[in-house]
Amino acid sequence: MDIDEPRASGGAPVPKPIPEAPRRIQALSSDVVNKIAAGEIIVAPCNALKELIENSVDAGSTSIEILAKDGGLKLLQITDNGHGIDQEDMPILCKRHTTSKLKTFEDLSSIGTYGFRGEALASISYMSHLTVTTKIKESSCAWKARYAKGELVPMKPGQTAEPKPTAGRQGTQITVEDLFFDNPNRRKAFRSASEEYAKILDVVGRHAIHCSNVAFTCKKHGESSMGISVPANASTVERVRQVHGSSVANELIKFEVSNDRWGFKSEGWISNANYSVKRTTLLLFINHRSVESSAIKKGVEQTYATFLPKGGHPFVYLSLEIDPRRVDVNVHPTKREVGFLNEEEIVETICDELRSTLGKVDSSRTFMTQSLLTGPKVPMNKSTSAGDNTVSEQEERRTQSRSVAKTSTKPYENNLVRTDSKVRKITSMLPPSLPGQPSSSDAPDEGETRSDDMEYQHSDKQLVICKLATVKSLRAEVRANIHNELADLFSSHTFVGIVDERRRIAAVQGGVRLYLVDYGMVCNEYFYQVGLTDFGNFGAIRFNPVLDLHELLSLGAAQEKAMADPDDDLDWDQVVQDVKEQLINRRAMLEEYFSLEISKDGELLSLPLLMKGYTPSLAKLPQFLLRLGPQVNWTEEKECFQTFLKELANFYVPEVIQPPPTAPADGGSVPTEDPEVAARRNHLHRAIENVMFPAFKARLVATGGLLRGVIEIAHLKGLYRMFERC
Known part of the structure; x- marks a missing residue:
């Protein structure tokens, strides 16, 4: 086959380009x-x-x-x-x-x-x-x-x-x-x-x-x-007033924190909960250099999310002085950033003090209120005694007439936001419990002694500062995956009630929107994050009497065998023995990092305690221990910590409990429920409402993976528009 050569406009063939010789390395002028x-x-x-x-x-x-x-x-x-x-x-x-x-x-x-x-x-x-x-x-x-x-x-x-x-x-x-x-x-x-x-x-x-x-x-x-x-003699607050205005200067509070262990001290001025804007203003100086730090900014924003309304951001001026020997100033051409040792610990210390400072002045927060009383309010002079007629009847009638004459703006109900989770819950609309059974939606009064309360004792264990790079890397991965809208929802939500126990669905309210939340999925993520943040500092659930590890693993193997393929010829006795030896050989590491204590004779002495006020289901304990063998990567440090904490989080996720029995349709007798099951259900309901969801509001870093477990089902303004057409 003939191939025509490319030709120029005059008809002559276009010469083929001569390949360039390899360029030599030379010094720039x-x-x-x-x-x-x-x-x-x-x-x-x-x-x-x-x-x-x-x-x-x-x-x-x-x-x-x-x-x-x-x-x-x-x-x-x-x-x-x-x-x-x-x-x-x-x-x-x-x-x-x-x-x-x-x-x-x-x-x-x-x-x-x-x-x-x-x-x-x-x-x-x-x-x-x-x-x-x-x-x-x-x-x-x-x-x-x-x-x-x-x-x-x-x-x-x-x-x-x-x-x-x-x-x-x-x-x-x-x-x-x-x-x-x-x-x-x-x-x-x-x-x-x-x-x-x-x-x-x-x-x-x-x-x-x-x-x-x-x-x-x-x-x-x-x-x-x-x-x-x-001017040169202006105070810091006056300087803020001159640069950023009186609206922020009037709401500033002094902030100070220091820590000799990490070799730093910090002081500055931060806005209180009355002030919020659409974008965070962070004036950060490290050793008197104006720098930027994404870690400090993210920590400050997450801390303020608990105190400010959705979409609100603070003003923070922070001067941080660190031992110069711990700081690398030469990490950026424009000196916009600096590097310093123990960054994560310093940020955590600052955010803890920030949370404490804001909590002390949180009572000064102001709100717009709406009176729902039908009659007019008549101001009372508290300084006037019963026998002192300093206000005549005529003056009193004039005051009342002026109060009635004032036009009151009717509140739009579609803008009302639920602020008290104790008023009424969605569970009050569900069928009542069986006679003689306590309602799961009823919260016990303050001071009431609960039969399932656990006794806690403080140990003399010293706080351990985690310096493992693998754990810090896992923490950074969680922070990098934060989802801002979900973080706003969980940090400011109001718990409504449990909707479906079998599917582990609860309802929460954020603003004027109602959401269904898969609290099983959220608990899994939360307990994994607790495992990372409290790494090496877990409490312990101690068993008295102690439990036999071999018996627990055998029970877990029997449960797995019942669910496995009958044609599977796996030697479950050997699996039990291998997992037991693996756990005993690593008992020192398990006790030091996770408070999972196993004796050399194969006795289970304690489990890690991740949350006070909630006890995980011990029925899941055999499978949890058995899965630590094949599901944990014991050879790589980072994967080992990650897979172990995921298994621990899965163990702590609330189990599925069937709802209480109801009367049959033919009018027969009501089945009797096991009292232990009923007590466990009441414990779970109280823990979910009073322990878990408040913990989500305070500590959960809502990641993008939780989007699959949160769905919006109602928007109050949209519902009102729909009903207005009817």
């Missing part, structure tokens, strides 16, 4: 290297400003003035009254890696200044036209110089590049003009000057709140009004 480095550090005008503000604070300034034009792209000027720069240092001021704050690499372990790499001014000089005017206290005049690509350049053509004497006050003024003038692609990427100016105000506002005894002003070029103006 210093100019290219410096521009690449500068582009990583100075990403936007706000990044350049952050570096300049940090230099001014490091110089001991008490007043910092910022001027911006076109969002900082045309002009960005910062003036301070700090120590200034010596004239002899000006020739190397903008060279890369020139700094007065660091001499050896070991100094990074104790660095206490904002800047340390000596790349801020060098990077800016590669991205803009940079002018520096500075004066130290001992100098009789100020000195002015211009820089380009890290080097001194003449102020005007034909002049020398040396710094020129000029009039000026003590301190430094740095003028950045035409930022990204030689990088048009990046300059075009900025949306608008107003958006970049808003980012500049955010940077200035953060430092204005944190840097006490330093005055800050920021304004646009050509305008007389200030975008931000904070």
